Amino acid sequence: MKKSILKYLSQNQIIVAVLFLALAWLVLEIREVLLALFVAYILMAAIEPYSNFLEKRGVPRALAAMIPYLISVALIFIVILSLMPFMISQIQLLISSFPSYLYREMQLLGIKIDGGQIGSFAASEISNIGSGALSVTSKIFGSIFSTVTVFAISFYLLLYRETVRKSFVNIFPKKSAEKVRLTTVQIEDKLGSWLRGQIVLSLAIGILTWVALTILGIQFALPLAVIAGILELVPTIGPIISAIPALIVAFNISLTMAIAVGIAYMLIQLTENHIVVPRVMQRAVGLNPIVIIVAIITGGRLLGIPGALLAIPFISFLVVIYKNLE
DSSP: OHHHHHHHHHTOHHHHHHHHHHHHHHHHHTHHHHHHHHHHHHHHHHHHHHHHHHHHTTOOHHHHHHHHHHHHHHHHHHHHHHHHHHHHHHHHHHHHHHHHHHHHHHHHTTOOOOHHHHHHHHHHHHHHHHTOSHHHHHHHHOSSSOHHHHHHHHHHHHHTHHHHHHHHHTTSOHHHHHHHHHHHHHHHHHHHHHHHHHHHHHHHHHHHHHHHHHHHTOTTHHHHHHHHHHHTTSTTTHHHHHHHHHHHHHHHHOHHHHHHHHHHHHHHHHHIIIIIHHHHSTTSOOOOHHHHHHHHHHHHHHHHHHHHHHHHHHHHHHHHHHHHHO
């Protein structure tokens, strides 16, 4: 029956084209749902090794899934809730001061810029930040699923991972079942390694940046370090973008301070590229810098900030599938 359907479709290219367009339209319509599921899948893949570790030591499966999951969620919320009030006040102060810094430096460079427009933009951004982090989080994960729902889905994927994996493998012919199972394991390994590695990298870069800026006596060291840590999620171009606001703040002090901050950021990136990344991201999929930039731009164009942040794991996902098709 299946062969006859496939044969019929292969002989009717118009039907195939219509089905393809319908599938593409469906993907676009539910892209936020798919994005939330992909985020949940990555979270599950990142926590799975710890769950397996506990299960192999006799901890019941449900408890083995719950312990690392709850610890991870608790750490995230403790860090966010403890730092959020101070961070919001610091970011508000940075944004309110930033227009005067930028205006002064543009004047020194002989570039005409409307200070009033910068001020009104800063005021609107301060208002947006003051409205709270929940709206930002909602935009990141999509309007359909809230952050809590994404975490809940990842937990159930973790709890029933073997059942879900077997159900997925059973869709394919028996002769391909083992290869499909190994492919899913490799995908989960790559995605989990990517997220765990990125968390370590972001923390390392954030801490190093905070220490360097604090030693140099730069104002707003903490928010600038947080920006550096977050933009570490965007390979290649993220570190460059994160250095710009720090350089502007430093240049407002003196040219010498701006040079010192620039050198500090360069040293941090050299440390990352030659020490931190080789140790932390050994199991992550290596991609050409051009591919990374194109993927980030494309992801950002299609899905905004979430698309840019998730472009690299998605490309890694496709690379694993491609290699297993050979």
